[in-house]
Each structure stands twice: as C-alpha cells, then as structure tokens.
Amino acid sequence: MIVRILSSSATFNGVIYNTDKVDRGQGELMLVRNFGSLQGLERLRPEDYRNYLKMLSARNTRVVKPQFHAAISAKGKTYDPEALTDIAVKWLEAMGYGEQPYLVVFHKDTDNHHVHVVSTRIGRDGKKVSSAFEHVHALQHLNQIMGVRPEENVARDMRRALDYSFSTTAQFMMVLESLGYALKLEEGHIEVKKFGQRLHHIPVSEVEYKAGLYVNDARRQRQLRAILEKYSSIYRTELTKAEQPLAGGRSQPVKALTSDLSRFLEAKFGLQLSFHARDNQAAYGYTVLDHANQTVWKGSDILPLKDLLSRTGQQEFNKQDAVRPEQPAEKLKPVSPETVQLYAALLKAAVRNYPDLAQGLHDLGLSITRAHDQLLFTDPSAQVQVPLGELLSDATTGDHAAVQDYAASKGFSYVPPVNIAGDIDDEQINGRNRRRRKKARTNTR
Template identity: 40%
Template sequence: MIVKILYTSGPNGHFPAISYNTGKMDKNKGELMRVANFGPLQRLGLLRPSDYRQYLRMVSATNKAVTKPQFHVAISAEGKSYNKQEITDFATQWLERMGYGKQPYLIIFHSDTLNNHVHIVSTRVDKQGKKIRDSFEQIRGQEQMNIILGINEKHNTQRDISKALEYQFATKAQFMMLLECRGYVLKEAGQVMQVIKFGKQQGEVSIAAIEERQKEYAPNEKRRVQLKALFHKYAVLHDTGLTKNRTVYTSAFSVVLKEKFGIELLYHASVDKAPYGYTVIDHDKKQVFKGGEIVPLKELLAIKAVSNKKPSDTSIESNKAFKFLTTEKKEFYSSILKAVLHNYPDMMQGLQHQGLMIYRKGESFYLHDPGAGLYAGLDKLLNESDYNLVVENFSQAQETSEELYRQHHHFSGINLASDVDDEAILGMKRRRKQKARTNLR
C-alpha cells in the first residue's frame, strides 16, 4: 500500500481537492466512502461541494499562519488486492495515527486506474487553531501505513535485493536500475551499496556480490531475437511516442509490454532533454538488456511516426469523398468496423489488420481508409452501442497509458503498489452514464 501526500493547494486555502474529487464523482469515477467530523453540517442531508469547502476554510481560518492548509492524500493498493471498503478502513486508521482522526475529512474511492485507491481531503489546522505536525510527513506516512499492514520494510528490502541478484545483468548500473525502478535509492559507500527507501537505509548489498553475479552474465541471443520481433509487432499497434511526467518517460507501447509480458522499459534522459536511450528489463526471463540491443530508440520511435501519422483537422473537414459513396460501400465499411470491434481481441489490432485508422477530433470520431483516401464520421457508420464501444476502447487505452508512470510493478512475491498521483487525468471523456446523484454534487 502506497501513501502519496499531494502538495497542492489553491490561493488562500480554497481547497481545490474538493472540486477535483467531486469532479471524479460527476464522471462516475469516484465514490464518497466516508465523511467525518463536520459537526452539524453532516445532519443537513444533501450537501454541495461548496458546503464542505466552506467548513474546511472556516476551521483553517483559525490559524492565519498556515497559508496552505489543504491536506490531500492518495492511498493506493496494488491492483485490486484490496476493495474500496478495505482501503477506506486502512485510510481511517492511518488518519488516526497521523493526528487527523478528529479532523473534518472526506474519503473518496477512485475507480479510474488499474490500482484501487482512495483520496483523503482534510485541513492541517485543528479546531483549536493549532497546526498538525507535518515534519517528515511523507516518510512518516508510509511508515505508519506499513505498521498498520504489519509490513517489515527491512525484511522486504532484503528480499528485493535477493530477487534482483537473480537477474542476468551486464553492469553494476543495470543492477542498480533493478532496485531503483522499485522505488529505492542506491548509494555506494566503500565496499557496500546502501539501499535507501522512505529516507532511511533499509539494507545493503556488498559490491563483491554484485560483481560476482555480473561475471555470470551470459547474453541470451534467442531471447533478444524474440523481443525484437515482439517490439516490432506491438509498435505498429500501440503508440511509441513518449510523454513525460516530472522526470519519468512513458508511452502506450511501454504500458502494453509491461502489462501483457512483464517487460519494463526505462528511458534515460539528461535534464530538459529528450531521452537518448533506454534499458529493457525482462521480468519474465529475469534478464536486463540495453535497448539498442533490441531496437534502437530512434528506430522504435520512427515506427510510431510512420504507422500512426494523424491527419490534420483540415484534411478531415475538406474530405468530401464519403458523401458520394454508394449505400453498399457504406455498409461495407460498417461491417468491417463491426468485425474489428467484435471479432478481434484488441480493437487496435483489428484496425491494423484491416488497414484502417480511427481518429478523434474534439468529441467526434472518424474512420480513415488510407488506401481510399477518405474519412467518415463513425456516427454515420455505427449504431449507438458500437459507437460507445469505440469510445470506451479509446478511453481505456488512454487511461492505461497514463497509469504506467504511477505504477511500481513488482517482482514475483513482492507486494508493492503504485505511487498514485492523479491530479491530472489524461484521456478522453467517456459518455456519462445515468446514475443517481451523490450528496457531494
């Protein structure tokens, strides 16, 4: 279970996390799980986000020295290992241990990522006007959650080190990456490598042990050829274009490899410069490769540029060919699209096989047949049910793409969750389903 304290706050304590989380609920991606310590406000029945926001501002106003009183936290499980009620209960215990048990707070469950998680919104000022202790709160927060879960972090670290030493790696730097991608910081000190997490040294590994394992490295040519074929197959189906969050680069292609095959791509870049290379960690076969040994980065990105080149808005708007197609031709495209949606395990794979592309402009979707040089609005070809299925497929692909940099995928037997920070959600808006309004809207 990962605890992430989100250091965001509006001017003068506007509590933007209230709007962020209620916005999730408005999109059917969030559910209010618990409201506590709002006094008489809780007995008023149907409440608006502004009611909760005003109450938190009122409490915060008792200490003008605290200029950013919003306390916003995300607590995330690994995948679906805990359900929404279990995570809510853990979050409630955690608030008690962090000194927020008597504070007014909201707990909202989010269902829009691969990992079940909740968000907590409260204030750093108590009802007596005192600021709640916040020194080393990120480190303390994770420590307290580990205590709740009965986790011995030093034991886990030693297990992670042992697992990393089972991999085939050619350099000390590659070994370090095996642990760094699990959230550790490594520091060389004499004859040992210190392994640090949550700001504390949790263990160490001798340089001699790393070098001894390094000597056993044996290139696996057969696996390299397999990976090269796999990369080329999936690079034409999923966008290899890189996006950046803070210092982490990712792509839809990277996500698919990690989710489907346990192959992790780590991109290397200097500050404020595009990546110059990458490393491939094959968790399935416990092997580390230089990315250039599989497919050079420039070549990998070029596959995307050739296969997924998007038309301009002008070309879509100016295309008139579809208006003159016969009814039979329209039915032909309609039947192909239905086959893509219902007869293939993956929509993008179906489109690639049929030589077609689908693009989004604004809230509209278009079919593109490069061979015929035409574009057609999907609403002219599909019924509402199939149109919504296209929308859903695109939405899921976008959400999966932005999830990669939040996740810490684990070695077999290691229980690590993603470091959730979804202040900004990428991807298109889904058509909103009809659902009863909540008391937070």
C-alpha cells in the same frame, strides 16, 4: 497500496473537487466525522463543509493554506469502498488527524479503487498538526496498517535482483529501481532506500563479482531482436515523457521516457525498455530488462537505438492489446521449437511478474486449458497451443508450485516432475520382490 499527499489550499477546494465527483456519479461520500453540530443538519451543501473548515482554520492565521488533502489507492479493485474507508480512518489517526473534522470520499472513475480525505491542518486549540517529514510518515503509517514490512521485503528483493543476469553494476541498480527502490552509490557500497528510509546496503564488490559471471544467451538475444523488429513495425516508437498516475485519474510527466511500443512490450512480454537521455536531450541509448528471463541487456546488443526509433509503426497502445478474445481450439496452429522458447518465456513472465499466475495469464491474454488428456498453454490471439510440459523443462520449484496451484483452482491435475532417477539395479530388485508378492512390476528392463 499507495498514498499521496495532494495540494494544500486556502479555500478548501478539495471539498468541491470530491463532492463534484459524487454529483456526477463518479464517487460516494463514505464518512463525515467530527463536524460537530453541523452533522445534525439535513441536506448539507459542500459550502457548509467548507465554511466549517475555514472557520476552524481561522484560529491560526499563520498557516496560509490549511487544507489537508490526500488519496489512498489500491491496485485495481482489490479493496471495496468500506475496506478503503476503514484503512483511511486508521491512517488519519496515525497521521494526527483522528480528532480533526474530515470527509472520506470513494472514487470509482479510474481502474484503481481509491478514497480521498479532506481535512484541516489546524486543530481546535489553534495549533497546526505536525507536517514534518509528512510524505515519509504517510508511507510508513500506511505500511504499518497494511502489515507491510519493508525491511523484510528488501531482503527478498535483493536476492531476486541478484538472481538476474547482468554485466554491469548500473544494470543491477536498474533492476532494483524497477522494484521501486531509490539507490545511492556510496564509496564501496550501494545504499538502498524506500519509503524515505535506508533499508539495506550491498558491497559493490559483490555486485561486480556477479556481473563477472555474465554469459550471453545468443538464442534469447535472437528472440528479443525478432520481437522488437516485429512490434516496432506495428506500434509507435516515438519517445515521450512517461506519466505518473495521480488521484482522480490525473497524471503528471516524469523524467523517464516511454513509447506505445514500450508499454505494449511490458504488458505483453514483461520486457521493460529504459531509455537513457540527459536533461531534455534526445535519447542516446537504452537498456532492456527481460523480467521473464531475469536478464538485463544493453539495448544496442539487441537492436541499435537508431534502427528501433526509425521503425514506422503507427498504432497506439491500448491495455486491451495485450488481451485477445479466445478463438475455437480447432483453429489453433502447430508450433515450432522457436515458438516453444517464446511461450516458455511468457509463462515465466506470468508466474514471476504478477501477484499470482491467474492475474498474469489474464493480463497477458493467455490461458491454461485441458484437451487430449494434457494441459495446454494457449494464446488465443495467435491461435497457438503448446503442451505445458514442454514449457517447464528448466522451471524452478516455485514455477511448478504456481502452475500446480492454478491448475487445482481450475479443477485440473498437475503433478510436477520428480527429477530424481532411481538406480536400475534397485528397481530390478524391487521388481523381483513385487513379483514374489504378486504386485505389479514398475521396471521391465
């Protein structure tokens, strides 16, 4: 859940923007509150709301642009219009706008459900609603309403970042930045901030010690090179400024560089390519964040930047590229050891990079099916099936738990392996005892 404070206005054009959405069938007027006698009239026009807000705002001529316009957005369609409206009302109350006249309009024209709120910054007493640290307070109040505790999340994310393999302090900082944190390197420690507040700090010495334990994984390095070489010949590698989504389906460019290849690799494999450039100059290097394997790579160790950008792929990335229609099981191909390694990494990405395994599998275009008395990890687009057990040889307890929960939701049975071997002598003794009690023997050695 995110919130954005949008542009102010002297003419309350936010009302027109939102009512136009309603007229085009892209929005729904959810709530009109505190407009006094105006609400007793029928068939109100957008101009009626604007005039009321202008009239109230005229009580304070020092504020040139009194419009207050904000958007609260959920991820995907996880919240329906009514739930988002309830959240917006609570948020407006916390921001000091509970008694102000305001509109709440639900938008359904993007992939993410969101609501817009429009009000005035001027109260009936002519005083301006405080806007001090407005953006910071907006996030803090929304977190409180949603039960988000940043101080608890940062401890979890810090442990998660330290679990990555990295060779420099800068690489560790990139992992935290990928989790949405703002970092500042102070003398002897890294300051970690989010939502405008300082949440944590970690000694640089601790990070440097972990970096000193880095061991290069040559096998994974070869895998990543093969992936980059293959898909850079398909997708465009031309670098452009990344765009930050804004309310209403709009976007604005940011400093980060991206490409169609980068977007595909992140959606399909959990590989985040971070390009390094000064101001508006050409990129001079890049880093690969391999989230599926929790490793950070210097890009040139995988594929030199010059070689990567010289590839001739022409295809633009579409979100559906990472999701392919299923093919009949009988057409699936046998797999090699290298393929097993690749799909083990994809399974980890589906478990670790998404809220749950079901969403991860869906977004990556993968599935878990049952055939021949075993669970199979299936990639319909490549017509590949791999026995699930072969992909979980080095999985964590959390990985096994995620697979077990998903299997249960599909009506499958998955029992995580128990990696505790019994003593043979004890088993043989127990076997004798079972025979004496006329019970089945579990060890015949």
